[in-house]
Amino acid sequence: MSRTVLVAYGTRNGSTAEIARVIASVLRDSGLETDVRPAAEVGDVAPYDAVVLGGALYTGRWHRDASRFTRQHRQALAERPVWLFSSGPLDPSASERDLPPVPGARRAQRRTQAREHVTFGGRLEAGARGRIARMILEQGRGGDYRDMDRISAWATEIADGLAVGAQRP
Template sequence: MTGKVLVAYGTTNGSTAQIAEAITEVLRKNGLAADAQPARSVADVSSYDAFVVGGGLYAGRWHKDARRFVRRHRRTLAEHPLWLFSSGPLDASAAERDIPPVPGLKRAMERLDARGHTTFGGCLQEGAKGRIAGMILRSGKGGDYRDFEAIEAWAGRVADDLRGPG
């Protein structure tokens, strides 16, 4: 594939954006043209040939910006290679086992014929926005559980799939 890949993401405190940037960098290192953009700021997807869409998980739901992006661009996404990712568990569970997509995301994956999904560990650190985030931090359950080696390995598999055999 010689086209462009959009890595769109929904994030509240920036940790999912950092995952999206890491994915974008791996795609570029593998010879693909790739852009990372906040999902809420993407109005036109017509110049892209493949998509990776990610969102943070909040109370069992994918980030609203990621959900809206997928809904708004569903026709185009269904016609192109698509991968999805979630970020969120504030523990080591994402590194220990495959965590399936939340129900709403699973339905979207099926409708859009997504090629894959993965869940990465989340990150919640001091200064995070939101009442619930504050409660989680005060209870001592915050931290950074992102595994950038796993993120880069997954992005490498996406790049291999996009480049095809050869």
């Protein structure tokens, strides 16, 4: 029997949504059914056997839709495997070392009893919404710092973990 995984996310400019789609693709390729949705649009997590939740980072804060999702679904999330990710550093730091979760993601990790949290680099390019985003771009600090190989490897670890969990009696 195939397991169904929700990959939900909170994003402003789409970078975190793209990461969520990459994760879902890897999970699908591993034989898992996936549903990729904005966290704000998820009304119930009961249909899912596991959840991967991502939140974009803005000025050191985890995206409010991701945080709200963990508050609204706290009990149901504690009853299934959960993995969390953040995306946002606009430099190579996330690929060079493990970055600790920001306070909002750390609270979500405790709230959901998540198995793991990882931070991936972010992307900020011309046309991004928000005053701060425009200021960062004007200072020449934008770019794409996502490491898709690292993201795919992490998703493979999740798929492997779910496969092992499915085999336990």
